[in-house]
Amino acid sequence: GKxxxxxxxxxxxxxxxxxxxxxxxxxxxxNAIDRHIDHCKDCRDALNLMFGMSPGAGQK
Structure with a gap:
């Protein structure tokens, strides 16, 4: 969609x-990037491919 x-x-x-x-x-x-990633599957997928993790997954 649009x-x-x-x-x-x-x-x-x-x-x-x-x-x-x-x-x-x-x-x-x-904050803007966080919101974008929440709504953009393509960017989530790209991050997973680039870094093998979701944003914040490496922070323990």
Missing amino acids: AKVYAKSSCPSPKTFIEYTEGRIKGPEK
């Missing part, structure tokens, strides 16, 4: 995901 097309067009870049998983993105930008 939501998926919109989500794909606004997906963070791979560089942004790397910074995100390294904890270098903070504040509102991190």
